[in-house]
Amino acid sequence: MKKVIAVVLVLTLSVTTVFANNEQPNLTGKEQLRTEIVKLLGQHQLKISESFVKAEISFLINRQGELVILSVDSENQTVVGFIKKQLNYKKLSIKELSIMKTFKMPLKIVKN
Numbered sequence: 351m352k353k354v355i356a357v358v359l360v361l362t363l364s365v366t367t368v369f370a371n372n373e374q375p376n377l378t379g380k381e382q383l384r385t386e387i388v389k390l391l392g393q394h395q396l397k398i399s400e401s402f403v404k405a406e407i408s409f410l411i412n413r414q415g416e417l418v419i420l421s422v423d424s425e426n427q428t429v430v431g432f433i434k435k436q437l438n439y440k441k442l443s444i445k446e447l448s449i450m451k452t453f454k455m456p457l458k459i460v461k462n
């Protein structure tokens with residue numbers, strides 16, 4: 351009987367430690383890239399009249415691991431300049447993505 355109780359106790363402790371692990375879920379390379387781009391953009395101080403402005407950026411990652419902005423499609427030229435200034439030739443920490451491949455990403459800049 352003592353052995354059964356000991357086995358149940360060991361199983362309970364091992365199961366609870368597995369589920370108590372609070373690690374962040376693994377993000378895919380593209381999700382990590384989006385997260386890093388949002389972090390690089392940071393908080394803006396742009397004066398925009400709309401509640402938000404949409405933009406689509408085309409970019410690639412060069413051999414040095416830097417983000418190279420190819421184009422920014424948006425109706426607001428202030429947003430275009432802001433995105434280019436904040437992102438162009440910034441070093442990325444993500445290693446899983448293909449270099450010299452063109453990526454497109456939609457963005458929404460929300461009014462502060």
